[in-house]
Amino acid sequence: MASLFTLVSSSSVFFFPKKPQKTPPIIHTRRSPLSLTCFHSSETNPSQPVQTFWKWLSDQGVVSGKTSVKLAVVPEGLGLVAQRDIARNEPVLGVPKRFWINPDAVAASEIGGACSGLKPWVSVALFLIREKLRDESSWRSYLDILPEYTNSTIFWSEEELIEIQGTQLLNTTLGVKEYVQSEFLTVEKEVILPHRQLFPFPVTLDDFLWAFGILRSRAFSRLRGQNLVLIPLADLLIQTRYVDQINHSPSITTEEYAWEIKGAGLFSRDQLFSLRTPVSVKAGEQVLIQYDLDKSNAELALDYGFVESNPRRNSYTLTLEIAESDPFYGDKLDIAECNGLSETAYFDIVLGQPLPAAMLPYLRLAALGGADAFLLESIFRNTIWGHLELPVSRDNEELVCQVIQDACKSALSGYLTTIEEDEKLIEEGNFSPRREIAVGVRAGEKKVLQQIDGIFREREKELDEVEYYQERRLKDLGLCGEQGEIIFWESK
Numbered sequence: 001m002a003s004l005f006t007l008v009s010s011s012s013v014f015f016f017p018k019k020p021q022k023t024p025p026i027i028h029t030r031r032s033p034l035s036l037t038c039f040h041s042s043e044t045n046p047s048q049p050v051q052t053f054w055k056w057l058s059d060q061g062v063v064s065g066k067t068s069v070k071l072a073v074v075p076e077g078l079g080l081v082a083q084r085d086i087a088r089n090e091p092v093l094g095v096p097k098r099f100w101i102n103p104d105a106v107a108a109s110e111i112g113g114a115c116s117g118l119k120p121w122v123s124v125a126l127f128l129i130r131e132k133l134r135d136e137s138s139w140r141s142y143l144d145i146l147p148e149y150t151n152s153t154i155f156w157s158e159e160e161l162i163e164i165q166g167t168q169l170l171n172t173t174l175g176v177k178e179y180v181q182s183e184f185l186t187v188e189k190e191v192i193l194p195h196r197q198l199f200p201f202p203v204t205l206d207d208f209l210w211a212f213g214i215l216r217s218r219a220f221s222r223l224r225g226q227n228l229v230l231i232p233l234a235d236l237l238i239q240t241r242y243v244d245q246i247n248h249s250p251s252i253t254t255e256e257y258a259w260e261i262k263g264a265g266l267f268s269r270d271q272l273f274s275l276r277t278p279v280s281v282k283a284g285e286q287v288l289i290q291y292d293l294d295k296s297n298a299e300l301a302l303d304y305g306f307v308e309s310n311p312r313r314n315s316y317t318l319t320l321e322i323a324e325s326d327p328f329y330g331d332k333l334d335i336a337e338c339n340g341l342s343e344t345a346y347f348d349i350v351l352g353q354p355l356p357a358a359m360l361p362y363l364r365l366a367a368l369g370g371a372d373a374f375l376l377e378s379i380f381r382n383t384i385w386g387h388l389e390l391p392v393s394r395d396n397e398e399l400v401c402q403v404i405q406d407a408c409k410s411a412l413s414g415y416l417t418t419i420e421e422d423e424k425l426i427e428e429g430n431f432s433p434r435r436e437i438a439v440g441v442r443a444g445e446k447k448v449l450q451q452i453d454g455i456f457r458e459r460e461k462e463l464d465e466v467e468y469y470q471e472r473r474l475k476d477l478g479l480c481g482e483q484g485e486i487i488f489w490e491s492k
């Protein structure tokens with residue numbers, strides 16, 4: 001066999017660097033703009049920490065009696081509720097830059113020098129931990145409303161993680177936790193211990209994981225990574241379900257941006273994080289957002305700690321690789337790179353959606369060998385991808401079908417439950433939020449694997465009816481009839 005095809009879990013793009021994989025699939029993180037909508041709220045009075053937080057914002061001039069939203073306890077937790085009717089595209093909040101927690105804020109703080117050169121998220125994580133553990137912190141009112149944990153799988157116990165055995169989400173979760181631990185050990189050795197005057201209290205891995213989870217669930221898109229930022233009050237619209245507050249709605253389908261960075265005023269050099277609503281909101285309704293239309297349920301579970309019933313949230317990522325041991329490795333790699341791919345290629349398969357366009361050509365390329373190897377000659381270099389978009393030979397197509405079916409069967413055998421068992425649990429309902437996540441993710445992955453298996457099972461049944469390269473070539477030369485018969489010419 002010319003290539004190694006294995007189904008494994010993925011790393012996440014956010015914070016967790018994707019490393020070259022020798023064995024494959026993986027879940028990509030694709031992020032879209034935030035958007036808002038509204039739901040009616042039956043509110044009660046917020047807790048004392050929340051009231052203290054609002055008063056702090058009021059004292060600092062961030063909110064006032066004219067602010068169009070207010071903090072309120074809603075059925076799902078804590079959220080922002082309109083105090084009056086709000087028109088479409090009208091600003092909802094404006095938070096000055098001095099209230100942003102980002103690498104610039106860290107650099108200007110007492111630990112700025114010690115954190116110089118650190119990854120942006122690591123420096124912000126240390127800042128959060130230090131401010132949380134300090135007796136006197138100017139951020140106390142904000143820190144006191146942050147949750148101690150979320151339902152993200154990074155906070156699950158070993159017993160809870162058993163519920164997602166076999167899933168890509170489990171491997172991703174373990175990989176992320178391993179990465180966070182590695183970063184913690186490094187920063188503990190290089191920053192925390194050498195600067196005990198700045199960190200006079202114990203800083204543990206649990207503290208570091210907490211900060212990571214807060215950043216993962218609350219940092220705004222596009223402002224993550226090198227521009228990572230937490231924005232008090234505005235981040236109430238990026239929350240996890242069941243812990244603290246929910247401000248996500250699966251019914252929102254708009255992808256309009258809900259925020260922008262702009263100047264604070266005509267004569268001000270300050271920047272303002274402005275949050276607006278692309279839909280009209282009635283007084284008393286809760287302002288909600290769409291976290292990302294393209295996120296999979298596994299990504300929602302990892303980032304925020306919830307899943308949706310939307311079938312298009314179910315995905316599985318196949319990772320395909322051109323093996324270095326392949327005798328045609330160099331030629332295949334060159335062809336892949338000429339077509340925007342590489343030694344390892346990742347293909348996200350979404351439930352109910354067709355296979356990615358480049359997946360079959362890449363599979364055929366990786367499996368190419370034997371009598372079909374002539375297509376790897378340099379004379380075909382500019383045209384081979386077009387040939388690979390169609391079946392090359394029966395042997396090549398059969399190998400592709402068998403390998404993918406075997407891989408799907410192997411992946412499906414790794415789960416502790418069947419789809420039928422999961423669907424029965426979903427129908428019965430009445431389980432904990434974390435078990436709901438586990439059942440939703442594993443059922444979704446299995447459905448996508450069954451879909452992939454079904455596609456290639458059907459292709460395999462049609463192998464004798466498919467037109468392959470040699471037949472197409474003979475037709476082009478006029479040497480083959482429409483029914484596949486060879487045409488002979490008699491010499492005169």
